[in-house]
Amino acid sequence: xxxxxxxxxxxxxxxxxxxxxxxxxxxxxxxEGLDWFWDEARYxxxxxxTGGKERMLSWxxxxxxxxxxAPDAAQRIARLHARKTAVYVALVAQGRxxxxxxxxxxxxxxRAQGLTLAIATTTSPANVDALLxxxxxxxxxxxxACIGAGDVxxxxxxxxxxxxxxxxxxxxxxxDGLAIEDSAPGARAACAAGLPxxxxxxxxxxxxALPPVLADLDGLGEPGLPAAGLWAGRPWTGQVxxxxxxxxxxxPAGDVGG
Numbered sequence: 001x002x003x004x005x006x007x008x009x010x011x012x013x014x015x016x017x018x019x020x021x022x023x024x025x026x027x028x029x030x031x032e033g034l035d036w037f038w039d040e041a042r043y044x045x046x047x048x049x050t051g052g053k054e055r056m057l058s059w060x061x062x063x064x065x066x067x068x069x070a071p072d073a074a075q076r077i078a079r080l081h082a083r084k085t086a087v088y089v090a091l092v093a094q095g096r097x098x099x100x101x102x103x104x105x106x107x108x109x110x111r112a113q114g115l116t117l118a119i120a121t122t123t124s125p126a127n128v129d130a131l132l133x134x135x136x137x138x139x140x141x142x143x144x145a146c147i148g149a150g151d152v153x154x155x156x157x158x159x160x161x162x163x164x165x166x167x168x169x170x171x172x173x174x175x176d177g178l179a180i181e182d183s184a185p186g187a188r189a190a191c192a193a194g195l196p197x198x199x200x201x202x203x204x205x206x207x208x209a210l211p212p213v214l215a216d217l218d219g220l221g222e223p224g225l226p227a228a229g230l231w232a233g234r235p236w237t238g239q240v241x242x243x244x245x246x247x248x249x250x251x252p253a254g255d256v257g258g
Contacts, residue, residue, distance in 0.1 A: 002242075002249060003176040004116040005106075006166055006195065009149075010123050011182035011202030013103055014131060017047065018203045020088050020097045025052070028084035036063075044204045050122045050156040050185050053081045089130040099135045100200070102220025102227065102240060107136070109242055111143060118146040120166045120179070120190075122156045125149045146170055158185040163193035178245060184208035196249060198240065200227070214248050215240075 010016045022043045029036040036059065038046065049055045057077050060068040067073065091097065110117060119128060128149050132140045141147065146169045153161035167174060174194030181187045181197055183205040190197045197213040200220055210216055214232065221227035221239035228237045232248055 001176055002115070002178060002246060004118055004145075004170055004172055004178070005110050006118045006120050006163065006177050006179045006190075008179070008181045008183075008186045009119060009121040009128055009131065011205060012100070012180055012186075012200060014097050014099050014135065015203055016097055016123075016127075016131065017043070020091050021052070021084075023096075024084045024088035024091060025056075027087045028080055031083055031087075032080055034080075047183065047204055048185070050158070052084060052123070053077050054156065056080060085124055085126050088127055092127075092130040092134045095134065097131065097134070100202075100219060101222045101225050104136070105222065106220055106240060106242075107143070113242055115242070116170060116172070117144045118148070118166050118170060118177075119144050120148045120162045121150075122162070123149060158188035158192070160189050160192035163190055163195060167193065178214070178249070184210055187211055187213055198245070200240075201229075214245075 007013060010021065018040075022038055022040070025043075026037055046055050046059065049058050057068060057073070060073070060077070107117065121128060125147070128147060129141060136143070146166050148162045148166040148169075153159075153165050155161045163174075163179065167177065170177075177195050179186075179190035179195040179197045180200065181190055182200055182202040187197050187199055187210050191211045191213070197211075199210055199213045199216045201208070201216070201218055215229065215236070217227045217229035217231070217236070217240070219227040223239070226237045227240060230236060231244075238244070
């Protein structure tokens with residue numbers, strides 16, 4: 001049965017990487033007096049490294065390996081990441097980041113039909129809370145039975161740990177869930193946890209080489225704004241609905257929720 005939709009956040013719920021995170025990283029660098037700057041091409045490359053602190057450390061290691069290995073390096077990265085998070089939260093509160101088309105529609109449909117909603121992401125809990133509050137309302141975190149975020153597991157995507165963590169807390173086998181991801185690291189993590197994956201590529205993941213997924217689309221689609229891509233390996237356009245997901249998973253119409 002399809003009992004749960006497990007959502008990634010960055011690039012999946014919203015174009016957070018382009019509209020929020022990259023902007024916030026660069027502002028934090030400037031605020032700390034660093035001459036670091038991540039343009040779009042560089043940032044797309046760095047997204048292969050999941051986790052903001054991990055991404056900054058990798059960049060620092062390229063520029064100055066000795067400094068990045070110093071005893072206080074972890075503290076400096078943590079301070080820089082905290083500043084970046086504060087900038088990101090402010091950007092989101094200002095309405096600078098919007099949900100991707102079809103996200104609210106599918107969330108509402110899932111809630112109406114009794115599916116469990118969950119989140120599995122590498123971004124920090126503060127970032128998740130800020131996005132949900134600004135885009136779905138102050139009570140929306142309660143829509144999700146489990147929010148796996150940040151450093152709750154030691155290994156981040158593409159390791160499957162965050163999905164195992166979420167499934168364990170939901171008390172569900174992977175066969176009862178569906179992951180919604182936008183990128184190769186996320187899709188690989190979900191697949192490794194045994195979950196079928198609906199991929200909705202974002203601005204920075206359009207050229208990612210994905211593992212085998214249920215569907216490889218450019219979004220979820222809205223009335224008058226259909227999504228397009230490959231569904232079960234065949235060209236497809238339309239809106240992603242629970243009925244379409246049940247059909248792709250070869251489940252009868254009643255095998256949802258419960």
